[in-house]
Amino acid sequence: MNTTLLTNAMPLFATTPTPIEDPASTFIRLLTVFLLAMWVGFEVITKVPQRLHTPLTSGSNAISGVTVVGALVVAGSLTTGFGTLFGLLAVLLAMINVAGGFVVTHRMLEMFNPKKK
Amino acid sequence: MSSQAWINLAYLTASMLFIVAFKQMSGPRTAVRGNLLGATGMAIAILAACFEQPVTMSIAEYGIWPLLMLIVFAAIGGGIGATMAIRWPMTGMPQMVALLNGFGGAASMLVAAAELTSTRAVSRFEESTRQAVAAASLEPWTQFAIAIGLACFIGSVTLTGSLVAFGKLQELPQFKKPWDNPNRQWINLALAITALFLLWGVFGTSQLLFFLLLVLVAAALGVTLTLPIGGADMPVVICLLNSYSGLAAAAAGFVIDNSVLVIAGSLVGASGLILTAIMCKAMNRSLIGVLFGGLGTTSTVDADEVYAGKIKSAETEELAMILEQADRVVIVPGYGLAVAQAQHAVRELADVLEARGTSVEYAIHPVAGRMPGHMNVLLAEADIPYEQLREMDDINPSFPETDVAIVIGANDVVNPAARNDPDSPIAGMPILDVDKAQTVVVIKRSLSPGFAGIPNPLFAADNTLMYFADGKKALIELTAAVTRD
Numbered sequence: 001m002n003t004t005l006l007t008n009a010m011p012l013f014a015t016t017p018t019p020i021e022d023p024a025s026t027f028i029r030l031l032t033v034f035l036l037a038m039w040v041g042f043e044v045i046t047k048v049p050q051r052l053h054t055p056l057t058s059g060s061n062a063i064s065g066v067t068v069v070g071a072l073v074v075a076g077s078l079t080t081g082f083g084t085l086f087g088l089l090a091v092l093l094a095m096i097n098v099a100g101g102f103v104v105t106h107r108m109l110e111m112f113n114p115k116k117k
Numbered sequence: 118m119s120s121q122a123w124i125n126l127a128y129l130t131a132s133m134l135f136i137v138a139f140k141q142m143s144g145p146r147t148a149v150r151g152n153l154l155g156a157t158g159m160a161i162a163i164l165a166a167c168f169e170q171p172v173t174m175s176i177a178e179y180g181i182w183p184l185l186m187l188i189v190f191a192a193i194g195g196g197i198g199a200t201m202a203i204r205w206p207m208t209g210m211p212q213m214v215a216l217l218n219g220f221g222g223a224a225s226m227l228v229a230a231a232e233l234t235s236t237r238a239v240s241r242f243e244e245s246t247r248q249a250v251a252a253a254s255l256e257p258w259t260q261f262a263i264a265i266g267l268a269c270f271i272g273s274v275t276l277t278g279s280l281v282a283f284g285k286l287q288e289l290p291q292f293k294k295p296w297d298n299p300n301r302q303w304i305n306l307a308l309a310i311t312a313l314f315l316l317w318g319v320f321g322t323s324q325l326l327f328f329l330l331l332v333l334v335a336a337a338l339g340v341t342l343t344l345p346i347g348g349a350d351m352p353v354v355i356c357l358l359n360s361y362s363g364l365a366a367a368a369a370g371f372v373i374d375n376s377v378l379v380i381a382g383s384l385v386g387a388s389g390l391i392l393t394a395i396m397c398k399a400m401n402r403s404l405i406g407v408l409f410g411g412l413g414t415t416s417t418v419d420a421d422e423v424y425a426g427k428i429k430s431a432e433t434e435e436l437a438m439i440l441e442q443a444d445r446v447v448i449v450p451g452y453g454l455a456v457a458q459a460q461h462a463v464r465e466l467a468d469v470l471e472a473r474g475t476s477v478e479y480a481i482h483p484v485a486g487r488m489p490g491h492m493n494v495l496l497a498e499a500d501i502p503y504e505q506l507r508e509m510d511d512i513n514p515s516f517p518e519t520d521v522a523i524v525i526g527a528n529d530v531v532n533p534a535a536r537n538d539p540d541s542p543i544a545g546m547p548i549l550d551v552d553k554a555q556t557v558v559v560i561k562r563s564l565s566p567g568f569a570g571i572p573n574p575l576f577a578a579d580n581t582l583m584y585f586a587d588g589k590k591a592l593i594e595l596t597a598a599v600t601r602d
Contacts, residue, residue, distance in 0.1 A: 041139070046391060047143050048142045051490055052490065052493075054491060062155065063138070064218070064362040065366075066381040067365075067378065068159075068166075069162045070366075070370065071231075072191070074231045075187060079231075080234050086227045094224035095190070095198060097220045099202070101198070101217050102156045103203060109149045112148070
């Protein structure tokens with residue numbers, strides 16, 4: 001894609017140009033988020049009882065397919081041929097992960113909740 | 118508010134929903150809701166992604182085709198995933214989770230690859246070069262290239278590691294025996310050093326060649342690390358790989374500056390690590406021991422010595438009589454129960470016993486089976502009420518008051534050598550104190566050893582009766598015999 005177009009690009013609906021962040025700040029920002037999320041993860045997950053560890057594994061597996069979000073953006077940005085190809089492949093695989101993961105977790109949890117016969 | 122702000126708000130909502138999903142996993146009923154909320158969050162994030170600037174710009178330039186392309190690929194992936202999940206038998210669930218996990222890792226690696234080869238990234242690199250030089254801050258390519266390298270490495274290891282785990286759990290013939298090549302640690306070391314070198318190359322130059330080589334080396338490392346691990350250590354490996362796929366997603370988030378990837382990836386990473394730690398504690402082995410140790414035997418206990426003349430096998434009628442007189446029965450399921458597909462037969466025996474006024478409970482060892490909570494899911498499939506499933510620490514003190522303990526397809530988790538023999542490979546591993554029950558009935562096809570490959574003194578104990586038969590058949594016959602009287 002045209003470099004000039006991108007460096008002068010403005011989001012479609014914005015009224016002011018978005019400032020470009022310096023790399024150090026980006027890294028620190030994401031690092032903050034990462035560490036906080038890890039902490040939340042530890043706190044929340046230690047409360048899951050042992051008998052639900054399998055759905056936990058399966059459910060967290062589904063959520064790890066969130067890569068699909070990144071893949072969609074990368075593939076949709078239509079950069080190089082290879083870039084788009086890798087991106088689309090990533091979309092495919094990540095969606096298998098997501099769909100399969102949520103459905104199988106659901107099936108598992110259904111088994112834990114016996115229906116009245 | 119700019120569109121990017123709306124998108125970020127959507128990502129934030131999705132992240133919150135993911136956290137709620139994990140929180141709701143604290144009970145079976147709330148967990149169903151939590152899972153649906155997690156799926157909703159994912160849907161929101163996916164929708165928001167389509168509004169991201171690079172995508173809208175493509176649409177502005179090429180019309181609806183880019184969007185259509187994304188929809189088609191996403192739909193195919195979703196369809197494959199959902200169909201797999203619906204059609205796959207629940208008993209094959211550990212290997213399916215492993216497979217899905219591998220795909221997620223691959224996706225992270227591919228996103229990194231795409232970013233590396235995309236001119237958009239290069240142009241952003243150039244822009245940030247200008248900025249950073251001006252700001253005299255971090256070296257221009259550092260975060261970007263490091264994140265790409267890490268996403269590549271972790272993603273590739275996860276992919277092949279998961280595929281190997283799938284092969285082992287699916288019991289594909291190529292994976293039957295754990296790989297015990299004596300040079301394997303040297304191979305691992307060589308691969309690890311090469312990988313570090315290549316990582317450095319990616320960090321420093323962002324060259325595609327380093328990236329591709331890193332994929333290959335990391336993939337090889339994924340295989341060599343997982344191949345030596347035997348079936349019963351699989352729960353640890355599954356949890357670890359699960360964690361890796363989350364960390365790979367987080368790394369991809371660092372690559373493309375996407376907070377929902379970082380948050381969700383971290384949650385999953387943390388979840389996997391906690392479960393790994395729990396599994397290792399439950400086996401009383403360190404993670405290093407599981408990954409690199411295999412099961413070196415220092416104890417050379419001879420099976421014949423342990424068993425000779427002390428194995429008492431019993432007939433159906435005899436066992437039925439014992440069961441009929443029992444007030445309290447504890448059933449100990451193991452991987453063998455899953456293999457024999459005997460969970461429904463167990464349920465029927467339990468029903469018959471309960472109808473006679475006997476109390477029936479199930480003792481679940483944390484690493485019984487091939488995945489954490491494997492036994493719970495197996496028994497839940499037979500509609501066994503979860504109140505009857507008791508955790509090891511909870512039920513262990515009550516074994517002396519238990520009349521009959523029925524062990525089905527479990528071996529190492531009830532092996533007293535863990536308690537009594539300091540040289541045993543399983544020494545120190547917390548076990549179910551089944552030998553303290555009044556009578557122990559062990560349903561097994563033969564005296565073959567469990568994963569640890571050692572004899573089990575439980576089988577030779579005075580209060581133990583062996584019932585040599587296939588698990589399912591044995592249970593059906595027992596049920597019939599007890600019903601008859």
